[in-house]
Amino acid sequence: MKHFYSNFLKLSFALAGFVLTSAQYSNGYIVSNEGNFGSPTAEISYIDANNNITNNIYHLANNNEALGDVLQSMYFNGDKSYLVLNASNKVVVTNRASFVKSGEITNLEFPRYTTVANGKIFTTNWGDYNAVSQYVSVHDAATLAFITNIPLSENPEEIITVNGKVYVNKSSYRAGNSIDVINPTTNTIISTITLSAGLQSITVVGNDIFALCTGATGSTVYKINTTTDTVSANIANSTIVPPSQYDALKFSSEGNTLYIAGATSVYSLNTNLATFSSTPLFTTTASGNGGDFYGFAAIDGKIFQGNSYFVNPTSTVNVYNQTGTILNTFTTTVGANNFYKNVFTPASLSTAETKLNNTISIYPNPVSDILYIKNANGSQYKIIDLSGRIVKSGVYQNGITVSDLNKGNYIIQISGKNVQQTEKFIIK
Known part of the structure; x- marks a missing residue:
């Protein structure tokens, strides 16, 4: 022992x-x-x-x-x-x-x-x-x-x-x-x-x-x-x-x-x-x-x-x-x-929610249609593919449509008054 x-x-x-x-x-x-x-x-x-x-x-x-x-x-x-x-x-x-x-x-x-x-x-x-x-x-x-x-x-x-x-x-x-x-x-x-x-x-x-x-x-x-x-x-x-x-x-x-x-x-x-x-x-x-x-x-x-x-x-x-x-x-x-x-931030992936800074979360993960960020309305976001290219960005309001993006692994950066976070997610 x-x-x-x-x-x-x-x-x-x-x-x-x-x-x-x-x-x-x-x-x-x-x-x-x-x-x-x-x-x-x-x-x-x-x-x-x-x-x-x-x-x-x-x-x-x-x-x-x-x-x-x-x-x-x-x-x-x-x-x-x-x-x-x-x-x-x-x-x-x-x-x-x-x-x-x-x-x-x-x-x-x-x-x-x-x-x-x-x-x-x-x-x-x-x-x-x-x-x-x-x-x-x-x-x-x-x-x-x-x-x-x-x-x-x-x-x-x-x-x-x-x-x-x-x-x-x-x-x-x-x-x-x-x-x-x-x-x-x-x-x-x-x-x-x-x-x-x-x-x-x-x-x-x-x-x-x-x-x-x-x-x-x-x-x-x-x-x-x-x-x-x-x-x-x-x-x-x-x-x-x-x-x-x-x-x-x-x-x-x-x-x-x-x-x-x-x-x-x-x-x-x-x-x-x-x-x-x-x-x-x-x-x-x-x-x-x-x-x-x-x-x-x-x-x-x-x-x-x-x-x-x-x-x-x-x-x-x-x-x-x-x-x-x-x-x-x-x-x-x-x-x-x-x-x-x-x-590049290796992260565990969940079909439910991935918590960020214990205050907001992204879900569902993996996602096929709309990605949601809890408690993040008004925050800036950037979605980045794994080659480092920004494929979508804007101000978050009630969901992000991702069905127009290719299937695969992505990174989302979220910037707001009380949060600065990077997380990995999958589009299936």
Whole structure:
């Protein structure tokens, strides 16, 4: 009996230590730092809720192990993060909170972006530079075992999961004009959505995909219905163009607003695509080093800008409000190329009520139609999917309709006079 209690206490302390470690980087913003091509200098930075920054968190979490060469992108799904290393030809899988490595996929060729659907990991690959060999690789999400490759006709970039399907931006360096739609059950391309030339980037709002096409004659934003996989609206602007042939416009979204960054200016338009103004939200002061808005994202009503001048060993990250006032400035490692909100709170799920701060509760959980929050009328809420994307927000009044969202796990943030709480729930 004595040994039982001794072992029990040891296990309890070990679990407590694990919980503290796993929560270390799970309530703030993640910065992906690309690193210099040809060297294993890719890294991750973490900005916490109090605006404190920690650099090299992968290095710190993994016994000084180098992450790799060119961190192209990151993706969150459940309790895992997927780190896509373009020049290292691998995807590193870590715990989403602690960033402790749990595995890696290595049989890749210049991977770009990744997503998870139907228990599988889908990753875009450029393939051999000297051959037409671009593809989407498919691996088992549980075992990381290789399943198959899906050939593509052009070099791919972003890949996203929406409405039970996988969508591939098939236009590297604005050289293409189409999006392939993949059935994640059969691992086959089921349709192709054709847009105008110069497809730059795609982003998701709810169940709609928005695509930005740019070139010397202007920019066009398309809205794509993912039920029919057709264009439902589009709007053009003849004056917003890429800074140069090789410099891109950057595309991001939050709530019902789309954001475009180019050179030193940030533009916005509503997702209804009613107007596309040439007047920027704000214009920044050029750094003088180039690489302005190399990294760009709109998160929590703020604009994150990564100035990456690769001759320097560091990058400057500026955080702006909607009028262009700098709220914070941070220094990260080299090549800050993107920003992600990482809010992950493991929680027990109940079919009845999940209590928050002993004063309010969400129910039912899981939910299929309307989610209720007891004692929260008038509080602000945000519903966030597990990739960190805000899919619904507003002021709570007598229920939130969630039947228009995809089935799966979500996080709800509730902010009111007497409450500040984050909780996990399931849409079934």
